[in-house]
Amino acid sequence: MNNLTDVYNMSTTSTEDVNSVNNSTPPLNLTTTTRVYENIAPVTLLFFFGVSGNVIALLVLICSAKTHKWRPFYRLVFGLAISDGGGILASYPFAEYRYISNFEYVFPKAVCDYVGFVFMFTLMSSAMIVCCMSLDRFYAIFFPILYNNPTKNRRVLVMLGVAWTLAGILSSLHLYGLGSSLNYYPGSWCFLDFIDMSVSSNVIYSYIYATTGAVVVILTVTVNFIVIVFFIRHKFKKSTKATKHKDLSVVLFLLTIVLVFTSCWAPLMVNIFQHASFAITGQGKTELNLLRMAVTNSVIDPWIYILFRKESLVMLLNLKNRLLKDNSSQQTSISRSGLSENR
DSSP: OOHHHHHEEEEETTTTTTTTTTTTTOOTTOOTTOOOOOOSSSHHHHHHHHHHHHHHHHHHHHHHHHHTTTTTHHHHHHHHHHHHHHHHHHHHHHHHHHHHHHTTOOOOOOHHHHHEEEEEEEEEEEEHHHHHHHHHHHHHHHHHHHSSSHHHHHHHHHHHHHHHHHHHHHHHHGTTTTTEEEEEETTTTEEEOOOTSSSSSHHHHHHHHOOOOOOHHHHHHHHHHHHHHHHHIIIIIHHHHHHHHHHHHHHHHHHHHHHHHHHHHHHHHHHHHHHTTSSSEEEEOOHHHHHHHHHHHHHHHHHIIIIHHHHHHHHHHHHHHHHHHHHHHHHHHHHHHHHHHHH
């Protein structure tokens, strides 16, 4: 019978390729002689852009505070950037070290439990905050009077607190005995064990996490779809040309959120459901790629919500013009001083 090391030696491993692997393989049964043919580039790129993008987003938010005045949307984006950037920063160095060590470094159980918690928390909290942002926009459009009250900023802080608390509880159940963490191919990341379905607690944990993730996806898509339909049916008909252009940008923004979030997050939830229902078995590159897709959502988030927004682009353009103007002024003063000396 093949063991997990045999699976890791496959350069083209996929879920389909490893169906012959017994699901009861111990989570951390890796050897230091394993040779894995995986490129470090995807891990490095996700780490670099995930951290730098979210740090830039935080700096943009702080520097433009006088403009946005920390309205609810921007408070949620701030929380999202902390979750995304902080989660990647807290987990990816372990993955990097696994690659740098030529796959000889093996996660101890305590490290695997920690990395599993961070990955699960980062992905789930980010998904929940995106859902909160969609609900906030829905509430603002359909219930403007109730929305615009003195407690709206406090309400956002409560939403963030609830999202982080729920995500923390869901992501730490394996630490309290419900289910377990598993070191996944190529030994560089850990997550809840949705492979060994012979253990009932793993099945229960898998269904709890995946069901919560699916509910978040469905709620986010539904709410954004309702808002998009509202803009198309009501706003476009009664708007001027300038307002229509603005409304169109809102619709495109919401469509981008739905497409990116769903395409990055949903496939991993589907894969967990498939394992929990015994539709597929084993693990390999499929799960690795699905995790990378989910993390990609955390990398793209700051660019969608902050850096590509009209306000941010205008601010960057103004900053560029100011720098060019200052540079031009310096050159002019230097030229004048040179002429004076020649005289």
